[in-house]
Amino acid sequence: MNADRDFLKGNEALAYGALRTGLNAYYGYPITPSSEIPETLAAEFGRGTYPEFRAFVQAASELEAINMTIGTAATGAKAMTATSGPGFSLKQEGISYAAAMELPLLIVDVNRSGPGLGNLGPEQSDYFQATKGGGHGGYRNIVLAPDSVPEMALFPSLGFELAFRYRMPVILLADAFLGQLKEDLTFPEVPAREFDTSWAVTGARGDHRHVLSSLHLELPDQSRHVEHLRSKYEEIVGAEQRSEEIATADAEVVIVAYGICARLARAAVRSLRDRSVRVGLLRPITLAPFPQDRLNALIDGGVRNLLVVELNSGQMVEDVRLVAEGRARVESLERVGGLLPSSGEVEAAAEDLTSSGDLRSALEAMVQ
Amino acid sequence: MIGAQELYETKLGPLPTLTGKPTHYCAGCEHGTLTRLIASALEDLGARERTVLVSSVGCSVLAHEYLNVDAVQAPHGRAPAVMAGIKRVRPDLLVFSIQGDGDAASIGLLELLYAANRGEPITIFLVNNAIYGMTGGQMAPTTPEGMVTTTTPFGRDLHQTGPPLDASKLVASLEGPAYVKRVFLPVTPTPSPEFFNARGALEGARAVRHAFEVQQKGGFAFVEFVSTCSVNWKLSVLESKRYAAKVLAPLFPAGLYRDRFGVEAR
Amino acid sequence: MPESLVVGLPKSRVVVDAERCKGCDLCVVVCPQRNLHLSERFNRMGYHPVEFRYHGGRGDCTACGLCYWVCPDFAITEVSRLRP
Numbered sequence: 001m002n003a004d005r006d007f008l009k010g011n012e013a014l015a016y017g018a019l020r021t022g023l024n025a026y027y028g029y030p031i032t033p034s035s036e037i038p039e040t041l042a043a044e045f046g047r048g049t050y051p052e053f054r055a056f057v058q059a060a061s062e063l064e065a066i067n068m069t070i071g072t073a074a075t076g077a078k079a080m081t082a083t084s085g086p087g088f089s090l091k092q093e094g095i096s097y098a099a100a101m102e103l104p105l106l107i108v109d110v111n112r113s114g115p116g117l118g119n120l121g122p123e124q125s126d127y128f129q130a131t132k133g134g135g136h137g138g139y140r141n142i143v144l145a146p147d148s149v150p151e152m153a154l155f156p157s158l159g160f161e162l163a164f165r166y167r168m169p170v171i172l173l174a175d176a177f178l179g180q181l182k183e184d185l186t187f188p189e190v191p192a193r194e195f196d197t198s199w200a201v202t203g204a205r206g207d208h209r210h211v212l213s214s215l216h217l218e219l220p221d222q223s224r225h226v227e228h229l230r231s232k233y234e235e236i237v238g239a240e241q242r243s244e245e246i247a248t249a250d251a252e253v254v255i256v257a258y259g260i261c262a263r264l265a266r267a268a269v270r271s272l273r274d275r276s277v278r279v280g281l282l283r284p285i286t287l288a289p290f291p292q293d294r295l296n297a298l299i300d301g302g303v304r305n306l307l308v309v310e311l312n313s314g315q316m317v318e319d320v321r322l323v324a325e326g327r328a329r330v331e332s333l334e335r336v337g338g339l340l341p342s343s344g345e346v347e348a349a350a351e352d353l354t355s356s357g358d359l360r361s362a363l364e365a366m367v368q
Numbered sequence: 369m370i371g372a373q374e375l376y377e378t379k380l381g382p383l384p385t386l387t388g389k390p391t392h393y394c395a396g397c398e399h400g401t402l403t404r405l406i407a408s409a410l411e412d413l414g415a416r417e418r419t420v421l422v423s424s425v426g427c428s429v430l431a432h433e434y435l436n437v438d439a440v441q442a443p444h445g446r447a448p449a450v451m452a453g454i455k456r457v458r459p460d461l462l463v464f465s466i467q468g469d470g471d472a473a474s475i476g477l478l479e480l481l482y483a484a485n486r487g488e489p490i491t492i493f494l495v496n497n498a499i500y501g502m503t504g505g506q507m508a509p510t511t512p513e514g515m516v517t518t519t520t521p522f523g524r525d526l527h528q529t530g531p532p533l534d535a536s537k538l539v540a541s542l543e544g545p546a547y548v549k550r551v552f553l554p555v556t557p558t559p560s561p562e563f564f565n566a567r568g569a570l571e572g573a574r575a576v577r578h579a580f581e582v583q584q585k586g587g588f589a590f591v592e593f594v595s596t597c598s599v600n601w602k603l604s605v606l607e608s609k610r611y612a613a614k615v616l617a618p619l620f621p622a623g624l625y626r627d628r629f630g631v632e633a634r
Numbered sequence: 635m636p637e638s639l640v641v642g643l644p645k646s647r648v649v650v651d652a653e654r655c656k657g658c659d660l661c662v663v664v665c666p667q668r669n670l671h672l673s674e675r676f677n678r679m680g681y682h683p684v685e686f687r688y689h690g691g692r693g694d695c696t697a698c699g700l701c702y703w704v705c706p707d708f709a710i711t712e713v714s715r716l717r718p
């Protein structure tokens with residue numbers, strides 16, 4: 001695929017986006033609903049269309065895959081692995097090591113329904129695992145949440161950029177719906193970027209050698225290392241919060257939603273605005289760092305009602321509440337099991353939080 | 369004046385591929401012996417500056433402190449996968465691991481067998497001391513029947529645990545590997561009680577060298593070193609060598625299990 | 635080099651870094667000539683380090699190198715031979 005315009009599934013777009021940003025290696029174990037990613041990459045690897053794409057391996061497990069990804073990342077090359085829920089759990093051991101060794105790599109989780117085997121429907125229930133340092137020990141990593149096929153294509157490039165800039169694993173959190181959704185897209189020009197890889201293992205040079213290890217046997221050393229990781233993440237919180245806003249300027253109610261839910265919310269906002277109901281949308285693009293500054297600004301600007309729409313039993317809503325600190329009412333609309341709310345339901349839930357909605361429920365209560 | 373130094377010709381000397389740091393290994397441990405064999409082979413091959421060591425989790429976790437080469441420290445058992453990830457994008461590098469029997473034959477068996485089956489051009493050195501050394505002497509997949517460990521306090525009972533696992537045979541059962549060899553590394557008792565022979569170390573030196581050569585020819589190389597762990601076997605150093613010769617040598621017979629490129633013939 | 639200078643010098647030398655030695659005995663038991671033995675003194679790590687004697691219990695050191703190869707602590711740092 002070389003044309004800049006195309007009509008693709010989210011998973012396919014993500015694969016091409018990664019190839020266009022100079023992906024060097026992909027390792028993964030098949031799992032629905034992410035399998036189009038390795039399938040697309042396997043075909044392109046076989047064709048040899050992307051000369052920088054030097055390694056494709058269907059690994060024996062997600063454990064093997066993440067550790068192969070670690071090996072490639074250790075050489076300073078661009079490595080990616082993709083999976084879905086159950087496989088994401090298996091990768092956590094490796095993600096913790098990669099975070100500790102400060103390795104830049106990209107992990108894609110096309111979130112399906114869980115826990116356990118769950119089903120193949122879309123969910124956002126890996127939010128905690130992705131954003132809170134899902135493996136052992138204390139670490140954080142950047143999490144990007146695309147909401148469209150064009151963004152599925154664009155975010156590998158952003159992901160690698162951030163991964164190399166901060167030397168950390170970056171997680172791209174999509175969902176079953178986005179992975180399978182087909183949309184028109186135009187691939188952006190991705191400038192060839194040179195990253196600093198002076199830390200990578202490439203063979204010792206005289207007395208100078210590179211050692212990537214997560215072991216710090218002296219207690220103060222480990223303490224310093226974790227402190228370093230923490231301050232790096234603090235820098236990221238300061239510099240890398242990304243979000244999109246729609247009609248928030250005069251909004252009485254702001255919906256907070258990402259990924260597929262943001263699409264539903266966008267439709268709801270449009271329809272409510274047509275009826276002059278003052279509802280807006282804050283869409284986190286980085287789930288970690290969470291766009292707390294924009295949310296804070298909205299609350300400071302007078303927004304008193306927030307509606308979190310998410311496909312889990314209440315995960316991002318905790319981050320929203322943490323930012324709101326009681327200054328705004330936070331309600332949530334949740335669906336699980338692969339089910340989606342309709343945009344009408346989102347619309348109704350948002351309207352309920354407006355003053356007219358409040359009035360209506362008060363009237364209804366009186367009538368009963 | 370001519371100093372005594374100049375009158376002598378160094379036959380074997382210090383190796384720049386060793387950092388010179390004192391090791392944390394217990395007295396008489398083959399982990400140390402192997403470290404020097406590796407350093408020496410890398411120097412013979414002039415490979416220090418294109419080598420990457422992948423250290424594992426076990427007593428070899430600090431191998432990069434002693435070997436003066438680039439290194440990545442892999443999660444427990446995952447070294448073969450990390451090595452494959454390095455080698456796939458950097459085939460010019462010489463990549464090897466030092467792994468314990470628990471690391472390679474228990475938690476990391478899948479990573480070992482799949483890297484072997486794909487014939488990844490990497491080199492794996494397995495230190496089989498029949499026990500979990502670093503964690504204080506628990507049963508390993510290779511622990512012989514009857515051996516007392518902290519998790520088999522009444523001796524390993526095969527009815528419960530199954531028999532000891534033979535990593536070399538498992539690896540050699542696959543098509544992928546180009547070189548599979550098992551070496552008895554400890555000093556070996558001789559009929560004279562105060563003499564031991566050092567054949568294991570010499571044999572080991574050759575095997576290490578061959579295993580690197582095989583990788584350079586594009587093959588997967590695996591060498592298992594039957595070793596000891598006197599501290600966790602609760603034996604003196606020399607008693608542990610005798611035990612290894614008596615119990616481990618027959619259980620894990622030394623031998624060449626695969627040599628696709630005929631490196632041993634030359 | 636004039637012949638006379640080397641007269642009486644040992645034909646080979648083994649250098650032991652006593653501070654690295656853990657007194658494991660391996661070099662002692664593999665030396666065919668019995669040139670190495672554990673000393674009475676302690677090194678800084680608290681081990682009895684090995685000492686080298688050119689004239690061993692069974693003969694003179696032949697610079698065979700066995701001690702060098704078996705030593706797990708790289709404490710046998712050098713094996714050298716008198717130049718001919």
Ligand SMILES: Cc1ncc(C[n+]2csc(CCOP(=O)(O)OP(=O)(O)O)c2C)c(N)n1
Pocket residue numbers: 425426427428444467468469470471472495497499500501502503508
């Ligand atoms: C995932 C995980 N599980 C368990 C451990 C604890 N652990 C560290 S080393 C080890 C076994 C070491 O034995 P072996 O691999 O035989 O190496 P040796 O020390 O004997 O050379 C274990 C169980 C760990 N570090 N990580």
Ligand code: SF4
Pocket residue numbers: 392393394397398399427497501502596597598599600
């Ligand atoms: S615990 Fe056993 S394997 Fe580990 S260094 Fe000591 S003797 Fe060697």
Ligand code: SF4
Pocket residue numbers: 648664665666667668669670694695696697698699700701702713
């Ligand atoms: S070089 Fe050989 S003979 Fe000399 S001390 Fe060492 S083992 Fe003994």
Ligand code: SF4
Pocket residue numbers: 396650654655656657658659660661662683684704705706707708709710
């Ligand atoms: S083998 Fe090395 S550590 Fe052991 S006694 Fe000899 S010199 Fe010392």
Ligand SMILES: [Mg+2]
Pocket residue numbers: 426468469470495496497498499500501508
């Ligand atoms: Mg062991």
